[in-house]
Amino acid sequence: MSSYDALAASYDALTVDVGYRRRADYLARQFRRSAAPVETVLDLACGTGTIACLLAERGYQVVAVDGSEEMLTQAARKAAALERPPLFLHQSMPRLRLGMTVDAAVSTLDAxxxxxxxADLKETLRRVCRWLxxxxxxxxxxxxxxxxxxxxGQVYLDETEDSYCVWRTFYAPRQKICTYQVDLFRRTGDGTWDRTFEEHRERSWEREELEAFLKEAGFDDVTVTGDLTSRPPAPEEDRWIFRCRKAVNS
Incomplete structure (x- = not known):
């Protein structure tokens, strides 16, 4: 089972505290400050499409891709009422192929x-650069x-009226891999509970590694800040935001 296949139907209810509108506002501010006008946007690993839909509501033409068909199903339902819904594509990040260029690209929530x-990260960055x-x-x-x-070694709990999710996390510093073991319980129509299990893996990347990979892929003017700020990241920062541009001669 792919990551987020079982979680797709419950994902939005379990992430109401993410602050999507605030994140979309931040992205839109960066677009407005861009030296080149931004009209078309790629949302890479869009999940259930919340950011993609919020950007579409703000007038951007959005192409959104994700590797999970189940997440894209939720995204398409969410976007159905929009006047100009995003174009959703089922693609993995290292195999990104748009067939068109875009003015800007975003990827949110640690995708x-x-x-x-x-090799997969380098290829993804190269392909993003290719379509920018x-x-x-x-x-x-x-x-x-x-x-x-x-x-x-932490345990995290998320719950709604119809779902209960337990995340157990383990970090292997030598491999730089964090493993999330996810048990999801969902209430069924007859009042019983159905249990599914997923395992997610995320890689810890050093700032210097990412900066080097971006430059190798064809990006320049790389800036790193704390989450949703313009300040340099603090030592105890949970999330970095990278901002860069495709080199004009790339």
């Missing part, structure tokens, strides 16, 4: 941490090494 192989217009903006966030170390 790139799910790329645990260096010269000077195009790329914004993404990652969970930090500090956060992964802090999460080792």
């Amino acid at each position: 790139l941490n799910y790329l645990t192989r260096t 217009r010269p000077g195009g903006l790329f914004l993404f966030d990652v969970n930090t090494p500090y956060k992964f170390r802090r999460m080792d």
Whole structure:
């Protein structure tokens, strides 16, 4: 089973505290500050499409891709009422193929941490650069090494009226891999509970590694900040935001 296949139907209810509108507002502010106008946007690993839909509501033409068919099913339902819904594509990140260029690309909520192989991350960055217009903006966030170390051995609970989710986290510092073991209980129509299990793996990437990979892929003007701020990241930062541009001569 792929990551988030079982969680797809319950994902939105379990993540109401994420602050999607605030994150979409932040992205839109960065687009407005861009030297080149932003009209078309790629949402990479869009999940259930919340960010993609919020950007579409703000007038952007959005192409959104994800590797989970179940998450995209939820995204399509969410977008059905929009006047200009995003175009949803079922693709893995290292196999990104748009067939069109975009003005900007975003990837939110640590999607790139799910790329645990260096080759897959490098190929993803190369492909994002390929489909960006010269000077195009790329914004993404990652969970930090500090956060992964802090999460080792922790148990997290999320619940709604019809679902109960238990996350157990284990961090292996030598491999730089954080494993999430997820038990999801969902209430069925007859009042009983159905249990499913998923295992997620995220890679801890150092800031210097990501900066080097971005430059190798064809990006320049790389800036790193704390989450949803313009300040440099603090030592104990849970999430970094990377902001860069496709080199004009790339």
